[in-house]
Amino acid sequence: MMTTYYDMQEKVCVVTGAARGLGRTISETLAKAGARRIYACDINMAPADSWIGDYPNITAITLDVCNSAALATLRQRIQDEHGHVDVLVNNAGITRDALLGKMTEEQWDQVLTVNLKGVFLTTQSLLPLLKEKGKSSIVSISSVVGTDGNIGQSNYAASKGGIIAMTKGWAKELVHGGLQVRANCIAPGFINTEMTQAVPEAVLQKMAARIPLGALGEPQDIADGVLFLASERARYITGQVLKIDGGLVL
Template sequence: MDRMKGKVCVVTGGARGIGKAIVEKMAKEEATVVYALDMNEDALNELENAYSNVKGYVLNVTNRENIKEFVELAKNEYGRIDVLVNNAGITADALIQKMEEDAWDRVINVNLKGVFNMTQAVVPLMLENEKGSIVSISSIVGEKGNIGQTNYAATKGGVISMTYSWAKEFARKGANIRVNAVAPGFILTPMTEKMPEKVLNSIVEKVTLKRMGKATEVADAVFFLASEEASYITGHVLSVNGGTIL
């Protein structure tokens, strides 16, 4: 169980839900260090206490200065970042007629520009070392759309487009930098668990496997793409949705 041994990993939105599952998976697979980046300091402290190779760092992916400081810290401590997982994301749902401009801006800034900010800051270090793996979290909503999620769908579709572009861009001149995305379907997280049972049941009806996904199942897919087991995979979107039909 050492498929991430020796790796320096960074996971945004790493304190809860899918992000936490990704951090735990990489920590258990003996990464040298997993930097869990999040706004939730208490949850980060819990992760640090549970795993000796996890380092929590309070970071807002919309704050470019904050990101620059973090990358400098990682560079000074380890000289490299091997894996970047762009997971941080928010929702602010509404039908387009009722969607406030602020709700559009907030979701775009975190889910789309935040992925741009992190990747732009980290990739020079990967290019310097001529290797690295970037995995960004998209969504089935980015592939198929969803009622009341114009802003969220736009960001997650944008993540897919950036993934394709970066896979081409970062592998130029022979650099071994792979860029992929994972598009989860409906996953049981602290956020979805608060949904009414009636809503959850209607979601499950649309899933071929007739159940919600688990955060660990998304983490396994992310881990695969981040690891050397996926050494010949780049510019790919892996759908982890149980056969969901929207």
């Protein structure tokens, strides 16, 4: 079990994009830290069948973050079962890369809908539960592409930059009337996930060579950042972007 330095006991958490990759590791990390309940949500939860049974405090939820009716159903279920949410991790996201001159309107719309609108709709839907106890934490997964751009990712950069802008607005908006709903972002760099594992080894070596610390990050590096921002150890941190990139963007 994880150290109790980050004690998540009695915390009710929601993680989107949770079936695999970063979302899986984030969900597992919160579970190991003692969270009372993690609602692990994904549009396709099948990849979680191999691991989710190891954690009795994780509940699998099939969820489209762009579907307002589905989000309302999730909100009502959590309301009935726990009455509040302590931690929301907005992790669901997709890529549809193409150079500017070749990017289709469909590719633009798909990425902005899932990556930006999905974060907005999920947070808006769960906001009453995040406000219920007067203190909670929203952690949204952005990207260094959202802060510094990247070739062939106009849509992804816009969506991840939009998450940062929304987060900064929420940090100012959600502290009125005694509320302490903290909102922060994590901006990962090159992380060793299923997506990068499909990249040719020569390309991976070139990617690693650009990183001052000399290697790709691991999903646990991001999950540990989420755990910190979700916990009371970060009680005086809001509206910030935590880059976890090995020094890629300085």
